[in-house]
Amino acid sequence: MQRNYYIGVMSGTSLDGVDVALMDFSASPATLIAADVTPFPADLREKLTALLRDGQTDLQQLGELDHQLGLLYADCINAFLRKHNIAPEEVRAVGCHGQTVWHSPQGRFPFTMQLGDMNLVAAKTGITVIGDFRRKDMAYGGQGAPLVPAFHQGLFACAERLTVVLNIGGISNISVLISNRPVIGYDTGVGNALMDSWIEKHRGQSYDKNGEWAQSGQVNSELLAELLAEPYLTQAPPKSTGRELFNLAWLDKKLAKHTALSAQDVQATLAEFTALSTVLQLRALEEDCALPRLLLVCGGGAKNAFLMSRFRQLLPHWTVSSTGEFGLDEDYVEAAAFAWLAYCRVQNLPSNLPSVTGAKSAVVLGVIYPKASGESVFDM
Numbered sequence: 001m002q003r004n005y006y007i008g009v010m011s012g013t014s015l016d017g018v019d020v021a022l023m024d025f026s027a028s029p030a031t032l033i034a035a036d037v038t039p040f041p042a043d044l045r046e047k048l049t050a051l052l053r054d055g056q057t058d059l060q061q062l063g064e065l066d067h068q069l070g071l072l073y074a075d076c077i078n079a080f081l082r083k084h085n086i087a088p089e090e091v092r093a094v095g096c097h098g099q100t101v102w103h104s105p106q107g108r109f110p111f112t113m114q115l116g117d118m119n120l121v122a123a124k125t126g127i128t129v130i131g132d133f134r135r136k137d138m139a140y141g142g143q144g145a146p147l148v149p150a151f152h153q154g155l156f157a158c159a160e161r162l163t164v165v166l167n168i169g170g171i172s173n174i175s176v177l178i179s180n181r182p183v184i185g186y187d188t189g190v191g192n193a194l195m196d197s198w199i200e201k202h203r204g205q206s207y208d209k210n211g212e213w214a215q216s217g218q219v220n221s222e223l224l225a226e227l228l229a230e231p232y233l234t235q236a237p238p239k240s241t242g243r244e245l246f247n248l249a250w251l252d253k254k255l256a257k258h259t260a261l262s263a264q265d266v267q268a269t270l271a272e273f274t275a276l277s278t279v280l281q282l283r284a285l286e287e288d289c290a291l292p293r294l295l296l297v298c299g300g301g302a303k304n305a306f307l308m309s310r311f312r313q314l315l316p317h318w319t320v321s322s323t324g325e326f327g328l329d330e331d332y333v334e335a336a337a338f339a340w341l342a343y344c345r346v347q348n349l350p351s352n353l354p355s356v357t358g359a360k361s362a363v364v365l366g367v368i369y370p371k372a373s374g375e376s377v378f379d380m
């Protein structure tokens, strides 16, 4: 059978690296052919961390970051093609998310900003690139996020069970899949972002491997209650958030009354906060649906053994597993989803779910940046 290759590229809110996934859409279900992650160069990570921390920049720096990210994505794709012996001509299109530097879906002038010049990516790879996936949904009144629930639905929905796909990246988001009901999906709140920032501040490590440091501390119930009182958590969907809200400045305010707490107790409380802010949402679903319940975790948080054990303890009536056990490597679900979003763009298929983002209608997402030859992606 003829292959139908698309590449998805994702660099998420954790700023840990650039994920590249090659998907084949020639048969259903689509298959992941190969995937790799490239860590962010330290200088770029530093600049982006600073930008995400306070949103302060100038136009020169913003433009340069846009260029630098475009080059990085192109390098990652070209290295990927070389490593896996794939010619650019074999790939119909690349779906590239770009780097979210600010997400502000509420307010008088809602916007979401992803950097990374897709013109550069197309020019340097020789492959047609599709980018700017979120803003069409926003133009139709949606949150512009999360976009992966439609992809989750296609891969993991099953009539005999309630399936929830939970992505634990810097931010966590869920997709609730119950047959014959519209998909529910939203950002539940913080994923790894606060645990990452806290361990970086106190121990100079970029993340808490397997949650070992968190496990060594004690959860402080007063602090936990204050974290859980964040209004975003009880806001009704559609909703989406980011590191503009959940950052060290937010945490510092909550810690003001807890100056005597040890750093590892704070980490333990942050881990519990990450788990509970999702678990409370899932418990509410239990009243609504009597089907067997499956929680499928993906994203870097799926590798945090301590966090996964907390989900199992807190959700005794659920089977807790990872997407990897159900056919798609948990590290590459988002990158695979952007390959699928590119595929939808080329097929002119709508890919947002109004039940999730709140958009007025389902629309075709993504802007096409054609490769240099002028050959249309639709002619391949």
Ligand SMILES: Nc1ncnc2c1ncn2[C@@H]1O[C@H](COP(=O)(O)OP(=O)(O)OP(=O)(O)O)[C@@H](O)[C@H]1O
Binding pocket: 011, 012, 013, 014, 015, 016, 017, 167, 168, 169, 170, 171, 172, 191, 192, 196, 206, 207, 208, 209, 210, 211, 298, 299, 300, 301, 303, 304, 305, 334
């Ligand atoms: N072995 C591990 N133990 C604990 N945490 C881990 C482990 N491996 C990865 N992580 C966490 O996963 C994070 C990366 O997750 P991921 O790549 O899914 O995030 P992202 O895609 O950048 O975020 P988002 O989905 O919000 O855009 C790391 O920053 C780290 O906190």
Ligand SMILES: CC(=O)N[C@H]1[C@@H]2OC[C@@H](O2)[C@@H](O)[C@@H]1O[C@H](C)C(=O)O
Binding pocket: 012, 013, 100, 103, 112, 144, 145, 146, 147, 148, 149, 167, 169, 170, 171, 172, 173, 187, 240, 241, 242, 334
């Ligand atoms: C604005 C933005 O980049 N949002 C990301 C982020 O990372 C996780 C969560 O917050 C999710 O809403 C979204 O990414 C995934 C890929 C999505 O759109 O489904």
